[in-house]
Amino acid sequence: MGKDDLYRDRIELLQGTLDLLILQTLAWGPQHGYGITNHIRVNSRNALQVDTGSLYPALHRLERQRWIAAEWTVSDNHQRVRLYRLTAAGKRQLAAERSRWERLSDAIADVLAPPRATET
């Protein structure tokens, strides 16, 4: 496997979905920025690669909206890392975004599925 294979077949993230992915990632537990990137990449089986240029603005924006909170800690390998965690408001936001996403993907699936006969 070539060294760049890991990053092949990437999908551009849909506008607005990054917030959902970050919130969902943090729902599993506190994580730092790099950890979030890895988590999203691994769990999407390398399909989703979060760009740092989008990740940090998103993190800071979410922090300002008080959906996530951050604090400085020292990681396992003795590095100062900024650890993000989901707040109560963030959990509510995650639920809302999830249901919105589900409605959206259902709707898209409906559109993409072969048309059904309508009842007369």
Next chain:
Amino acid sequence: MRLAWSGWQRRNRDLAVEIETHFRMAIQDRIARGEDAETAARAVRREFGNRLQVEETTRAMWRSATFEPMIRHLRHALRDLRRSPGFSTAVVLTLAVGVGGLASIASLVHAVLLRPLPYPDSGRLFSVAITLPKIENRETQQSDAMFFALERLNRTAVDLGASLATEVNLGNEGTPERLLAARVSAGFFRVLMAVPAVGRTFSETEDSPPAPPVVVLGESLWRRRFGGARDVVGNTVLIDGQPHQVIGVMPSSMALPHDRVELWLPLALDPAHTLVASSTYDVIARLEPNVPPDLAQRDFQHALARMSELYPDAGFGMSTEYWMSVAGPRVVVRPLRETVVGDIGTVLWVLLGTAVFVLLAACANVGTLFLVRAESRQCEMAVRSALGASRRSLIAGLATEGALLGTLAAVVGVGLATACMWLLSGSGAAGIPRLGEVGVGGSVIGLVLVLTILVGLGCSILPPPRITPRGVASVVHSGRRVSPGDRQRTRELLVVAQVALAFALLAGSGLLARTVRHLRAVRPGFSVPNVLTLPVALPEARYSGVRDVAHQYRAIGERLAALPGVRTVGMVSKLPLLRGGVSNGTVLVEDRPDADITRSSAELVVIEGDYFQALAIPRLAGRWLGRTDDDRPSDQALVSLGFARREWGDSTGRAAIGRRIGRAPDAPWLTVVGVVGDIRATSLERPPEPTVYLPINSMGHLSPLDGSPAARRLAALFAPRAMSLVLEGSGDPEPVAEAARAAIRALDPAAAVFDFMPMSQVLSSSLARTSFTGALLGMAAALTLLLGVIGVYGVVAYSLRLRSREIGLRLALGAGPARTGLMLVRQAMIIMAAGMVSGLILTLLIGGALGGLLVGVTPNDPITLGVAALMLTTAIVASSLIPAWHAGRIDPRSVLGGE
């Protein structure tokens, strides 16, 4: 502000660390997967993209959408202003001076006139005075009988309190301290609801005769004498040689009956021994809630009318009813604050008006500065607009600049005002009351901030950038200004306003200067050079009667006359032009019993020694008081010419000689032996009052003192414990004063000798308030004149720049330098004429406000107005001469060749 900035910096550092860590972890992961360090780093860097941009985008998330452009405008404005330091400094300083003056005067007005008195619910506090319209025009105090009548019979006041300002000697013999004190009734503190800082105030029992020796100290005295010890209550202090027990301490906010009173003693009026007709006590009242003053006035008047029920006998062989019918006493109820503030109000409102004028002139000047700046920035504005700046953002930028300058000016202005207030309260200027706690308050600072920012905003947007697409092209292309004409018109109008304001202020200060000159020129009737005054008070306890006191004063006089450098020594109970001592009283004239009481009120002054000779007051008829034996009461008196003229209708005074006058029906008659010249004893503004001069031992029948308040009062009247020495001599007064002090101490170690004052200083301090107002107005006028001159210079110099081509052309075609210069001077003259006409109208409109302060000159005095006009003309013509001179020296080749 600094906090926000440091927070911002910390967040920036945090972000850098966060991204750095991310970077390192990504590299480490790649190395863990088997890449070599260098390849990993390169790959991550590529993946990462522009790190600075990542940081920048992230930072953008922190800012709010509304503040961000504001910060950008602010940064631009700061940079622009730093680039033109001359303009910024001029605007900030001009505005700061204008607004600082306003803030100072506004603080004064607030502290003195507007602030409520420092007592609970002070709106219900009123002073209750009396006028005797059938006897004299001025307001006087109440007698004890009136006070008791009002206190018992009124139905609208919660409480009434009476007070009597006095002076006492405090402390041990040898080093007594002379203090201003007050005797007050028990109700006095109740009326004010003044709570003592320590201890208590007088009880009803302590306020009834015989008054126990108790005292309430003022805070400053308490701190000075007792170091502010809280266990002071129960201590004993010597007051006039008698031990008094301290029962309480009043906080420094307690400043009644006047603001320099240092201790309070019980008044202990005796309802059984009252005088109906002697005006002695200041009375204050706390009205029931929601009682309007006019209702209280009617109620008190009604109570006063029933005084004869309580006290049917008025003394002097009169019934109270009879006295009421001839004197016609009326009650005057007015807010206590008015009484405390006195007549300073007019002065302060005039000064406030002045400050507003100066500020307006400053605003006009700042407006001009902004107009000029707008002209010179047209090109820049055009370029910015061509580069895509919206009109709105251009205006927002200018507004930010204006607001920024305004804020700076406010800060400097408040600083100036604080310094002014500090100087003013330190100087105790011109007897302004309630100056103690004056400071630049929050409301004034708020006013200043709002004002300056509004001015800054107004001036900066007033000349809006006129950018049209075509305009941009032409401006940028030619690099020249467009159509300056109407802006020049605006500038001219602003300068006209400045000239008008300068004229009004010059005229105002001129009028006050003339008032001061007039008062200085008033002949007071006495001479001041080489005269030293030295107040002395003998302790009450050591002298048993009038005879002793008279004897002691005579001894002091003899001792002082022997001092080197002293030629004449006299004594007087009340120095001319100073407050205190004996004043108005009733005099009986022989062969004219109380049937004509309306004509027998006079100033009563006790004298001793060569008082008239020391002050060079002339004797017009008769002789001086003869030397009498100390043991026999004197039966002589002198009267002023005014008194002789009023009583005996004789303007030479000769008819008065040999006539007899009396102080009381049961007192021996006094023979008038001489008539002396009139002097202005009350104030320079008031005409001399009819005066009777009594020798110190003229009331020998009153001794020995029986200690009753009535006898005490009469004794104070006829044998004053406090006299002022008047020494006339040659040379330096200071060593004479020291020698005199030592001589008096040698005779009575307990005598209190106060600070000496040359008579000339007594005279000048009586002019202090008018001089002070005049000086402030003069400063304001000078400032405004300066602003006006700068304004005219600016307009003319600018029009020279605008017209330099035309002028060059004229010169090239043969016009002389004088003619071209005249052209510019003419412009200045037109502005000046317009300014002066509007200034004249303004002066005549507001002259009435100044009227109350003027003596001997009317608000529309033609000489003053003429001088003001002349000064203004000179200054303005001079200011336009410089650009005019330059105009004649324009080199036609350089201005024409440039095209």
